[in-house]
Amino acid sequence: MQHLSIVTASLDIANLPSICLRQKAQDVPDEIFPETLRSIIEGMVFSLYSAGGVGLAAPQVGIGWRLFLAMERDPNASPMVLINPKFVDMSEEIEEGREGCLSLPGYFSTKVPRSKVVKVEALNQVLEPVQFEVHDFLARVFQHEYDHLDGILYTDRLKSLEDLEATRSAEERARETIEHLYARPETTPQPDM
Numbered sequence: 001m002q003h004l005s006i007v008t009a010s011l012d013i014a015n016l017p018s019i020c021l022r023q024k025a026q027d028v029p030d031e032i033f034p035e036t037l038r039s040i041i042e043g044m045v046f047s048l049y050s051a052g053g054v055g056l057a058a059p060q061v062g063i064g065w066r067l068f069l070a071m072e073r074d075p076n077a078s079p080m081v082l083i084n085p086k087f088v089d090m091s092e093e094i095e096e097g098r099e100g101c102l103s104l105p106g107y108f109s110t111k112v113p114r115s116k117v118v119k120v121e122a123l124n125q126v127l128e129p130v131q132f133e134v135h136d137f138l139a140r141v142f143q144h145e146y147d148h149l150d151g152i153l154y155t156d157r158l159k160s161l162e163d164l165e166a167t168r169s170a171e172e173r174a175r176e177t178i179e180h181l182y183a184r185p186e187t188t189p190q191p192d193m
């Protein structure tokens with residue numbers, strides 16, 4: 001019998017109202033074929049890079065497993081792979097910050113409350129146990145992605161949906177690009193997760 005190749009290229013990112021975004025994902029089973037796991041991770045990494053994001057959870061590509069990618073906001077950073085993650089500690093200090101989501105294109109909020117520091121235990125891409133303590137931006141990405149594993153979106157964390165903002169239209173972006181060519185200092189837009 002031939003092995004089934006699950007992923008051959010980039011995985012499509014699901015948008016709401018896709019049901020997989022609202023379901024609780026299951027642990028990645030111990031007995032998973034290494035090549036199946038590798039193939040899923042490669043597909044997700046490809047999708048993450050294609051979308052220019054900083055995080056991607058398996059349910060966002062229609063896979064109901066507890067697995068996500070997360071990376072720093074640095075073009076040279078490579079994504080960390082976290083499988084069956086558990087937060088073993090979260091700081092009580094909460095900070096509101098900006099988040100957008102690849103599954104909710106066109107929106108963002110600057111008022112998403114998150115712990116400033118989280119400690120997480122997980123398995124890496126070859127199913128070895130790993131531990132991280134992450135701060136600030138990366139802690140935010142971890143919490144955003146972890147929420148995806150429980151079917152939670154950042155919009156659920158807002159006090160009010162009035163805290164949700166629309167991203168700039170293509171026209172506005174084009175106008176800004178032209179303005180940048182002349183005067184303004186460069187600003188980097190924050191990527192989605």
Ligand code: NI
Pocket residue numbers: 100101102103144148193
């Ligand atoms: Ni997201």
